[in-house]
Amino acid sequence: MLSLTNVINISVSEAPVGLGAYNVNNVALFTDETPKGGFPTAGYIPYVSPAAVAKDFGSESDTYAMAVAFFSQNPNSLNGNGELIVAPMAGSALAIGDITGLAAKVFFVGVLANVYPANTGWKTLADAVQALGDKILILPSSTYSDVAGAFTDIKDALDTRTRCLYHGDADEKLAFAAAYAGAGFSVNYGASNSTLTMNLKQLATVATDDKITQAYRDACLAAGVDIYASVAGIPAVLSSGGNDYFDNVLNTIWFVSALKVAGFNALAQVASKVPQTEAGISLLKSAYRTVCQQAVNNAFVAPGSWTSPETFGVQADFFANISGFGFYIYSQPVNLQSVADRTARKAPVIQIAAKLAGAVHSSNVIVSLNA
DSSP: OOOGGGTOOOOOOOOOOOOOOOOTTOEEEEESOOOTTOOOTTSOEEESOHHHHHHHHOTTSHHHHHHHHHHTSSSOGGGGTOOEEEEEOSSSSOOHHHHHHHHTTSOOOEEEESSOOOGGGHHHHHHHHHHHSSOEEEEEEOOTHHHHTHHHHHHHTTOTTEEEEEOSOTTTHHHHHHHHHHHHSOOOTTSTTOOOOOTTOOOTTOOOOTTOOHHHHHHHHHTTEEEEEEETTEEEEEOOSBTBOHHHHHHHHHHHHHHHHHHHHHHHTOSSOOOSSHHHHHHHHHHHHHHHHHHHHTTSBOOOOOOSSOOOSOHHHHHHHHHHTSEEEEEOOGGGSOHHHHHTTOOOOEEEEEOBOOOOOOOOOOOOOOO
């Protein structure tokens, strides 16, 4: 019997493998302590439980105490499939070289340390972290003068990727930082209504700062410094937009990284090519649209009114899409592209506008009574 391949010959090809999503819930903890047997050749150890940290560092270590605070939050980083990545510091305190060195080996966003530099070096460190673009430094202090000093300097420099925390008890400041990170870096961005604000969150394993007065609270929030206080007897994180909000910063890092991955995969996972035509650019915009829709689903973005004077594209479409979907994606027609860009095989610039869903932190109520 003759084979069918004499008549029909079929070749099967698989789509190229694309990039996986960057996990923005990974948090690096830099320590001056050494695990039993030392750090592996990779230069870091990922953990998903405090028990494993205790086994390596001992139950009396700062590293273990911070891991307990980190993993005791509900939800915590594990909810977003994150890990606590413990790595050594090159010197006696956290330095930007530690962060960039580890970033070359593994992806993470959050940055903690058991030893921070002196407050005279905080602004320089915050500037450097801001320039990295995809890292968030959690920086705690138990010295109140830092609020009007180094922390205000960081706020004035618009270093939003450094989150300043104040707790008047020196024995609680590292636990506050680790617990804050454990609760904050816990978002499952693939889930519905999953983005969160740190304001009014209760933190396990951390005592409230009983030294907080109304004046302290006002000064801290004006400087963009988050605190952990008792509000009518209820423990709560209090935050302000003095230096933007933690959730805005983290969610934006997720959004940008997701767009990068989506764009790369749209180009790389095509067996042939994405042509420099309107149909080809539509493939790219479709990939970005998927990310924008995910941002709507997880409540980072929502339909609303565009209040900025800056718009682009077709004005009627811009406002209709923002109010109807929460985002608008636009690119100039391919036939308007410059010869240089076309020769360089660039896509026309794709512009995305997205309306943030925001969060309610307080409420004013006016009551009218009538007899």
